[in-house]
Amino acid sequence: MQRMNFYLSLSLIALGLILVFWVIPSQSASGERYGLPPSTLPIACTVLIIVFSVLLMFQNRPGTWDKKEAGANPLTPRILRHIALYFGISIAGVLTMKYLGFTAGGVLTIAAAMISAGRHSPLSIAIWALGAPAALYIVLWYGLRMPLP
Amino acid sequence: MEAIIAGFLDAFTPSNIIYLTVGIAGGVMVGAIPGLNGPMAIAIAVPLTFYMDPLIAIAFLVGINKGSTFGGSISAILLNTPGTPEAVATTFDGYPLARQGKGLKAMKMALYASVTGDTFSDIVLIFVAAPIATVALKMGPPEVFSVIIFALALIAALESASLLKGLIGASLGILVNCIGIDPVSASPRMTFGIMDLQRGIPLMAVGIGMLALSEVWAQLEAGSHRKRNADSKKQEEAVKISAGLTKADQRISLAEYLKVGKTLLRSSLIGTAVGTLPGLGVTIASFLGYGAAKRASKNPEEFGKGSLEGIAAAEAANNAVVGSNMIPLFTLGIPGNVVAALLIGAFIIHGVTPGPMMFEESGRLIYGIYAAMLMANLLNLFIGGLGLRIFAKALSAPRSIVLPIIIFICMAGAYMAENSIFAIFLMLIFAAGGYFMRKLEISFVTFIIGFVLGPMLELSLQQTLIISHNNPLIILRRPISSAFLLLTAFFLWRVTRKKNTASKGDTP
Numbered sequence: 144m145q146r147m148n149f150y151l152s153l154s155l156i157a158l159g160l161i162l163v164f165w166v167i168p169s170q171s172a173s174g175e176r177y178g179l180p181p182s183t184l185p186i187a188c189t190v191l192i193i194v195f196s197v198l199l200m201f202q203n204r205p206g207t208w209d210k211k212e213a214g215a216n217p218l219t220p221r222i223l224r225h226i227a228l229y230f231g232i233s234i235a236g237v238l239t240m241k242y243l244g245f246t247a248g249g250v251l252t253i254a255a256a257m258i259s260a261g262r263h264s265p266l267s268i269a270i271w272a273l274g275a276p277a278a279l280y281i282v283l284w285y286g287l288r289m290p291l292p
Numbered sequence: 293m294e295a296i297i298a299g300f301l302d303a304f305t306p307s308n309i310i311y312l313t314v315g316i317a318g319g320v321m322v323g324a325i326p327g328l329n330g331p332m333a334i335a336i337a338v339p340l341t342f343y344m345d346p347l348i349a350i351a352f353l354v355g356i357n358k359g360s361t362f363g364g365s366i367s368a369i370l371l372n373t374p375g376t377p378e379a380v381a382t383t384f385d386g387y388p389l390a391r392q393g394k395g396l397k398a399m400k401m402a403l404y405a406s407v408t409g410d411t412f413s414d415i416v417l418i419f420v421a422a423p424i425a426t427v428a429l430k431m432g433p434p435e436v437f438s439v440i441i442f443a444l445a446l447i448a449a450l451e452s453a454s455l456l457k458g459l460i461g462a463s464l465g466i467l468v469n470c471i472g473i474d475p476v477s478a479s480p481r482m483t484f485g486i487m488d489l490q491r492g493i494p495l496m497a498v499g500i501g502m503l504a505l506s507e508v509w510a511q512l513e514a515g516s517h518r519k520r521n522a523d524s525k526k527q528e529e530a531v532k533i534s535a536g537l538t539k540a541d542q543r544i545s546l547a548e549y550l551k552v553g554k555t556l557l558r559s560s561l562i563g564t565a566v567g568t569l570p571g572l573g574v575t576i577a578s579f580l581g582y583g584a585a586k587r588a589s590k591n592p593e594e595f596g597k598g599s600l601e602g603i604a605a606a607e608a609a610n611n612a613v614v615g616s617n618m619i620p621l622f623t624l625g626i627p628g629n630v631v632a633a634l635l636i637g638a639f640i641i642h643g644v645t646p647g648p649m650m651f652e653e654s655g656r657l658i659y660g661i662y663a664a665m666l667m668a669n670l671l672n673l674f675i676g677g678l679g680l681r682i683f684a685k686a687l688s689a690p691r692s693i694v695l696p697i698i699i700f701i702c703m704a705g706a707y708m709a710e711n712s713i714f715a716i717f718l719m720l721i722f723a724a725g726g727y728f729m730r731k732l733e734i735s736f737v738t739f740i741i742g743f744v745l746g747p748m749l750e751l752s753l754q755q756t757l758i759i760s761h762n763n764p765l766i767i768l769r770r771p772i773s774s775a776f777l778l779l780t781a782f783f784l785w786r787v788t789r790k791k792n793t794a795s796k797g798d799t800p
Contacts, residue, residue: 144733148454151732155460162467172479179757181474181481184750188467192460199456217731225513226727229699233505233720236703241713249700256696260512267693275697279704288343289708 145203147217152200159193232256245291249276299659302347303667311348312664315355316672317679322356323363324683325694327511329376330360331630335499336701338638339708346642347657351664353638357631358410358668361574361611362676365402366683369603370395378574378610381582385595385602392598393541396680400544401600402607403676405556407669409608412560413567413615414665417622421651421658424623428648433755434767436624438776440749443626444742445780447571449787452735461735465742466749468493475747476754488714495637496709498743501722502729502736503630505702508695509727515691544600552604555585559605563612570620570628574613581609615665621646622658625748630737633744 163186171182232255240248254272262268283289302308315337322333333356341349364376369386382402389398431439444462452458471482472492483489559581566577585605586595595602618635620628625647627633639646644654651658676683706719729736760766767773 147732167482170480170482170484172474172477172481179476179750179754181477181479184746184753185467185470185482188463188470191463192467195456195460195463199454199460202456217733218728222513222731225516226509226724229509229512230720230724233699233703233723234717236700237713237716237720240703240707240716245704248703252700252703253696256512256699257692260515260692260696262690262692271693271697276700279701283340283704283708287340289340290711291704292707292713 145208148203152196155196159189162189240292246276295655296659299656300663302660303663311352312355315352316359319356319359320363323360323375324366326367326373330357332504334634335503336705339705347660355668362406369398378578381578381606385599389598396542399680401603405604405607406611407673408556409560409612411669413564413612416564417615418662421622425648425651428623433752434770434773437752438773442776442780443570448738450571451737457734458738461738462742465739466746469743469746494710497715497718498722500702501719502726505723506726552601555605556608559608560612563609564616567613567616568619574610577613578606578610582606
């Protein structure tokens, strides 16, 4: 984790510098005004992030790495593939929901997620992927009168 | 007095009782399933309360919180896996007692202890909140600013494994909340020209994404990892509640309940005290309560082997946090934990701003909430007592079915919160952010609390500068605000020193 903390702190410092010198000044109104300028709190927070990240980087500098921990990596390629998969399933579900409706988005999302989670029985997938969105639609639309896509 | 009576009468309506019942039953079910928890359920449930009356909405969410805090003990006792983090201490004696064939007895003790602790802290809340709010009303912007800084520092240090990462999380949360319209000049700030961002980042997108969806993704990833590891030890099977139990093994007698009376009182006091302070968390309360009970017990050797006193101590303490957690929320508008942060969102949705003015402007609502909280404890006792066997069946719900459905419910919840597909995209981004924060051990709880407190912090700073004619040193000149800043500095120094001493001790 020490190695990861070191690289994390470097990334945060880089992000912080980009925010302070480019993003926040270009994305906030300037000029005379009463009270705090709009960019004050964002810049203050970013400066704090940079300062804390520098301290974190110092705390986890390469010379202090424990041999056992140096190789530990909480973000393995397997984990990154996993997050990409479920993020992708969710995005596909949202887009389906936007263009084909609430129930269609639900069917796709639940079916794809169940298959990814290791469920292989077509009957089980069909029952839950069709039943859960339908039940939720009935409860939300007719029961709670909530607007749905 | 009229407000108190009116508030209590408002709470005792059939619709309120129905929603409380649904909330508690749902909360127990969610708490019982390992991997799901109360904050996740509350984050998803908040959008469902849009069209409800404010009292019913808050009562429903409080019901989920209370139910889930007790529900975690069910899997702790039957599966030796806490359903929620605060039920870890319950496994120490709950599971061994279940292995002796007394699972139902253990769960009933957990239920009675939970209700006792919860009721105790609700009563403390009722008597203590109004006087504290009266004092809080005398606080000016510099004092509010320094109290928020103190709360954020406390939460960052206690909720996070690393103080620096906790402070980074809190700062990130405040920064992200700056996206939207500047509150004074009404000019867009960090919106990148996206119209949908001008309304700011919705709290529900952050809450549902980071608390619920990122947890579901982590659970699915852990599940697939378990399947790949063929040599991992076999998961313990749930202890079944057998049909042929003696009466003594199925119930807690009055004598057994009274025998643990001192333990219940001690744990309730500990839990209430812990809940009052922001950041300490429910898990700490349960461990402190358990440890104190073991030290004070005449038979400490029985702890860890199925002691009813051990179960009572852990459960009373962790449930006693629920009511007292509302004290900083109601009196100062500062959430002490992530549930309180989500409740702030619920209050704001219903047009109520949490804080000391709530007692002046919405007194009837406050007393209605008090009555609903007390009623929730009775309903928890009733529902828990009747449905323990049913809730125990929730343990066998296959995750490959439950978790995908929750993904979809999260998406529906994010849409309902803002009536916008864009909100779902934001929710997914925060879910990914929350997932990475879990892996990198940056506390997303401090992020969420920083996000919630950001506007209050900025407003108090703005007001401080206005009243002092742009002189920030006024914060150091006023005794209460400077005292809180000194406390913050002292506290951070102590935590840093303690961690440095601990790490030097680990070095060979």
